[in-house]
Amino acid sequence: MSTSTGDPTTWGARNAHDPTVVRGDDGLWYMFSTDAAAGFDGIPVGAHVRTSPDLVTWSFQGTALGEVPAPAREWSGAAGLWAPEVVRWPTADGSTRWHMYYSASTFGSRTSAIGLATAEHLAGPWTDQGIVVATRHERDGHNAIDAAVTFDRAGRAWMIYGSFFDGIHIVELSLETGERVREEKGALIARRPSNVDGAIEGAFVVYRPEEDRFVLFVSYDSLVDTYSVRVGVADEITGPYRDAAGNDLTDPAAEQAAVVGTKILGGHRFPGGTGFIAPGHNSVFRDGDATFLVHHVRLADAPTQHEAQIRRVHWTGGGWPLVSPHPYAGLDAETLDAPASVSGTWNAVRYAPEEAKLIEAETVHLVAPLVSAGEAVAGELALTAASGDAILDGVVFGAWDPVAQSAVLAFAGIDAAGVVWTGSQQVTS
Structure with missing residues (x-):
């Protein structure tokens, strides 16, 4: 990561890691992302926020929280916030409430926490509600970071989370509080073997009513240079998720570590164009009938430079989500x-x-x-x-x-x- 970042107001979509995109009641699109480069050149801490009128041009708006909330900071020792997941939360009276599930950790450690902050407007103010799930490096096999939220057929809320180590888990959330329904780590839905360091993270699940099944998007390998986005599908939100070849994403043998999971996006270059490497940690969102994937990526010729990109998702007749070869530039x-x-x-x-x-x-x-x-x-x-x-x-x-x-x-x-x-x-x- 570059430590020379310049003025955030000039960034556009540069320096956005682990992005998620939602549309506000004001008509603007909001991108929330890891507070990349926080602490360098006066870059603020606390989940970065950008807005756009068209999903093409982005303006930096500051941070959602302004700091690492005390409970998460004291638990993890984190200096910044990672991978904020923002979702419009269903309420009994129909009022608007937004939930942000943020991650607090340090590289290579399972001493981590996923916290919850809430707001009535995407522009804030955001109020911290404390820790939803936490792990200790010496105690737990899984890692409490990289939250994503989805809803099943019955409208129940689920949180998908995990990074490296013991893979990706899914746990049910209370619709009343946004906390876990049960104090458990949840069902395992994807993992990778130890010969590739268990390199899997940044999971996201969507329900596809056309096929009445759930689609898992997840990133393999290193965010530095070899990330790729893989998918699997399941009849139930808790799995099992299988790729297009029928492989179960929870049980890859060592010799299958590279090939399990249908790869829909990886490092690539078209003739005369910019080479992109390590696309990953995506989320998925919709605008009417259109489906979009937002992810971060690095420049092959300047790998310390990274940016968020948005691509259209198109579905084959067999129901597989595939992405555009080029970033979205407007309809x-x-x-x-x-x-x-x-x-x-x-x-x-x-x-x-x-x-x-x-x-x-x-x-x-x-x-x-x-x-x-x-x-x-x-x-x-x-x-x-x-x-x-x-x-x-x-x-x-x-x-x-x-x-x-x-x-x-x-x-x-x-x-x-x-x-x-x-x-x-x-x-x-």
Whole structure:
């Protein structure tokens, strides 16, 4: 992490780690994130807040809490707050109440705490309500950080949490208090073997009514250079979660450590573009019928620099969530002037699950009787590439190509082995 951060008002989405995005009653989008670089150059502590009118341009607004609340600080010794999860909480009288679940810890330690703060408005003021779950390094196998909240079919609230060590757990929360219903660590839903240091964290679960199942997003490996986002699905919120190849995310053998979990985003570079490494610790949010994934990422050529990116999530006919190859630039920017045929030449990335480092895009050819001007169209895609051919359960959609500086047709698809491809059409002058 760079210790030379400059003026936060110039950051935009830079220096945002572990982001989550929600929409306020004032119409603005709010991004909450780890207080990256807190303490350097006068950067404040206490969960950073940004706002945006369009999910593209972000303005730094300061911190939600201004400090590490005393109970969490005394328990963990934390100097800053990590991975704030913010959710509109259901209330009996319909009044607005926001819950922020924040993490307090230090690197490499299981002496950690997830605390709760509440507010009537996203802009605050936020009031600390104390610790929801805490762990001790000498006592506990799991680690109380990286909270995410979701609701099941019946409207019950659940908190997903955990980082490295003993994996990802899920525990039910009281709708009245936001605290745990029972004093337990909860069910295990994902973990990784010791030969990769148990490297898993930043989990997030969404319910997908179209398939009546739950989708787990989770990050593998190191936030410094090899992060990737993996997914698994389950019929029940407590699991078991399985990837597209049918592997259970709680029980990977050592030899399967790299390949279990369907990889939907990793380090990549398109021709002439910026190389991105270590995309991860995502959350998912919706705007009407549109689904978005927000994550942080580092620049391959300047890895101490990191930023938050937002990407559209599109769903295949088989119900798999796949993400745009390019960051979101606004709906109008992703709409083509006229419908385009899918059949043709593309730049594409194959997200080989065993490849932890940056993957360079390759030229591929697609054949499909599909056309789109930017709207998502699901269907079978026949792909031909030097690295091999594949039939994909795919979806095509519009995206903004930052190199061509134009709207292009993009695609994402998953092959019979559960490997994901994504890319955009080559632009000819």
